[in-house]
Structures are given as C-alpha cells and as structure tokens.
Amino acid sequence: MKVEYINPFLAATVNVFNTMLNCPLTRGQPFLKGGAQPQYDVSGVIGLSGSAKGTVVLSLCREAALQAAAAMLGERSETIDADVRDAVGELTNMIAGSAKAKLEEFSLNVSLPTVITGKGHCIDFPRQVTPICIPFECAWGPVAVEVGLDDGAPQ
Amino acid sequence: MKVEYINPFLAATVNVFNTMLNCPLTRGQPFLKGGAQPQYDVSGVIGLSGSAKGTVVLSLCREAALQAAAAMLGERSETIDADVRDAVGELTNMIAGSAKAKLEEFSLNVSLPTVITGKGHCIDFPRQVTPICIPFECAWGPVAVEVGLDDGAPQ
Numbered sequence: 048m049k050v051e052y053i054n055p056f057l058a059a060t061v062n063v064f065n066t067m068l069n070c071p072l073t074r075g076q077p078f079l080k081g082g083a084q085p086q087y088d089v090s091g092v093i094g095l096s097g098s099a100k101g102t103v104v105l106s107l108c109r110e111a112a113l114q115a116a117a118a119m120l121g122e123r124s125e126t127i128d129a130d131v132r133d134a135v136g137e138l139t140n141m142i143a144g145s146a147k148a149k150l151e152e153f154s155l156n157v158s159l160p161t162v163i164t165g166k167g168h169c170i171d172f173p174r175q176v177t178p179i180c181i182p183f184e185c186a187w188g189p190v191a192v193e194v195g196l197d198d199g200a201p202q
Numbered sequence: 203m204k205v206e207y208i209n210p211f212l213a214a215t216v217n218v219f220n221t222m223l224n225c226p227l228t229r230g231q232p233f234l235k236g237g238a239q240p241q242y243d244v245s246g247v248i249g250l251s252g253s254a255k256g257t258v259v260l261s262l263c264r265e266a267a268l269q270a271a272a273a274m275l276g277e278r279s280e281t282i283d284a285d286v287r288d289a290v291g292e293l294t295n296m297i298a299g300s301a302k303a304k305l306e307e308f309s310l311n312v313s314l315p316t317v318i319t320g321k322g323h324c325i326d327f328p329r330q331v332t333p334i335c336i337p338f339e340c341a342w343g344p345v346a347v348e349v350g351l352d353d354g355a356p357q
Contacts, residue, residue, distance in 0.1 A: 082284060083319060094249015094257070094313025102249070102314045129237060132326045140328075158249025158313050159257045159331060159350055164238060165323030170316050171287045173295075195314055 048101075048196045053077060053179045055149035056103065056194045059142045064185065067141065068118040072190065075182035080193060083169035087189060088112060089127055090170060091139025094158035095147060101155070101196035103146070104170050104178075105139040111187035127164055136160035142192065153198065173197075203256075203351040208232060208334045210304035211258065211349045214297045219340065222296065223273040227345065230337035235348060238324035242344060243267060244282055245325060246294025249313035250302060256310070256351035258301070259325050259333075260294040266342035282319055291315035297347065308353065328352075 057074065064070045086106040095101035107115065109127065116134035117123035124131050139160045147155040163170065170193070172178045178195035212229065219225045241261040250256035262270065264282065271289035272278035279286050294315045302310040318325065325348070327333045333350035 083287065083317075085320070092247055092316055094251065096249065096251050096311035096313045100312065100314045102316050104316070129326070129329065132238065133329050136326070136328045156251035156311070157255065158251045159255045159352055160328060161247055161257050161259070161350075162238075162326045163318055163323055164326070165240070165320045168318055168320030168323040170318055171284070171291070172316055173291045173314060174284070174288050176314060195316075197314055 048176060048179065048198065052150065052196050053181065053194055055146040056142065056192055057181050059145035060181070060183065060192045063138060063141045063145060068115050070118065070185050070187065072183040072185050075184065077179050077181045080178050080180040083171040085167045085169055087191065088164065089132065089135050090163040090168065091135045091160050092163060092170065093139050093143045093160040095143060095155045096158070097153045097155040099153040099155065099196055099198040101194065102172065103139065103143045104193040105135065105142060106191045107135060108188040111185060111190050114187040132162040132164065136162045203331060203334065203353065207305065207351050208336065208349055210301040211297065211347055212336050214300035215338065215347045218293060218296045218300060223270050225273065225340050225342065227338040227340050230339065232334050232336045235333045235335040238326040240322045240324055242346065243319065244287065244290050245318045245323065246290045246315050247318060247325065248294045248298045248315040250298060250310045251313070252308045252310040254308040254310065254351055254353040256349065257327065258294065258298045259348040260290065260297060261346045262290060263343040266340060266345050269342040287317040287319065291317045
C-alpha cells in the first residue's frame, strides 16, 4: 500500500484520542509489518470497502483499554469486560470513519468493528498486503494502529 | 439481525467447503451468541459494508485449518504458518463474497480478511448487534461461522 494512505489514519488516531479521551499521543516511527506478531491485550478490527479494500486494527495495552473506556463511559472497569470491549470497538470505528473521509477517491464504507481479546493474540493480513503499523505512546502505555489497504495496484 | 440473513452465509460455507476443499460439513443448530466466548484456534474475520454493515468470522480448530490449507495448497503444514493463515483468510473471503451476492438489497462489498491466532482468543461484536453462530462438524473437527449484520433496524 502507498505510504500516503497512512496519514489520514495517523491524524484520525491522534485526533480521536485527543478529543474523545483527552489523551495526547506521541507517535513512534511507522513501519511495515511482516508476519503475525502479538498485538497488545485488546484489539479493535474494522473493515473498509469500496473501490479499495482495507482493514484497520487498533491495539491497546490493558491499561490503555481500561482508561480509554473509563474516559468514554465515566466509570472505570477493572477487567476487560463488555463495556471496555464496546468502547474499544467504538474507538476503532471512529478512527476508521474519520480517516475514510480523507480517502475520498476510494468511496470507502466501514464495516462493523469486532474486538479481539486473548493473551498474545496475533492478527495477520493477507499476503498481498503489507500493513503499515504506527506505534504510539500515551500516559496509559502503548497503543498501535495498523492499516492494510489494497487499492488493486501491484505491491 | 434478521434470521433470514443467515441463510446465504450458511449455504456459502457448505458450498465453499464442498467445492474448494472437498469437505462435506454437517450443520449444527444456529444460535444467538452473547458475549465473548473463545473461538477455535484460527479465525478469519472479514467486514461487509454497503447499505448495511457486517462482519463474518470463520473459526476453525487447528486440524481443520491445517487440512483446509493442505487441500487448497496441495501441501500440508504442521504448524499454523503464514500459508495456513493465508488459506483461512482466503476461505473467509470466499464465504463472505459468495454470501453477499445473495444479499443484493444491501449492495455489500467485502473488506480485506484478517486472520486471528492465539490460544483462547475471543472475538466480540458491538453491543447493538447480536451475531448468529452456525456450528459445523467435518471430518477434520469443528468449524463455526459467525455473522453479525446491522441493517439499521432496531434489534
């Protein structure tokens, strides 16, 4: 996928964390992700389709998931319960929804988010797509966004 | 989601396993899935979007994933490696692609599949959607397809 496609997702993630969670993110160096490597504790996954196809993964360490949910719901859970999973799905939805608006040329729609839990879970993309991973740090710990987008062009 | 939406996914799964893998499936009783429950060892996830939004999960026990990949690739892996994960993503893609054609009223497009691994991983849908799970048995062990579709109607 073209590197310029990543910028809307980067900007959307920073913006959603700032405005929805009042949580500034520090961005690390984006990198191409090869193979299945473990994600953080909780991952939101959402599909994009239109004249390109894609998937966005938002992965949060446990503390970031709990704190993000607390900021959205006004009440802190001590476990990754249904409220926390729902909040992570909604964050993923907001990031993908905001980014797709800046990729107008693909007329993208978002699918339903799903939320993955399970220690050391891995999320792998199809071989024809090399996802770009953007690592972030925040006061609650590490967060990452991964985007794979297939615009039909040779990789 | 309406129960009649499940039939295209059921038919597509049976058909893809028959034609692509030469593997007849025996269907169990579909049920509404509440909360995050562990999936089998390998799960393919793909988004659907258009005038409805959805997600399809195909979850396979380890042996079914290895055998399905062997049937597709002509060579058996002994571990859930990149080839096996790719095969599971492609099966998920075929099931969703075949089912969407029968849900014309929603003009659905499929996203990129992702493949989840990790012992005891759970995949949770947003609260506004109650996914329907269809359990299957085959000679290689258990397989399940879960579909959540939000057509905007109250649940």
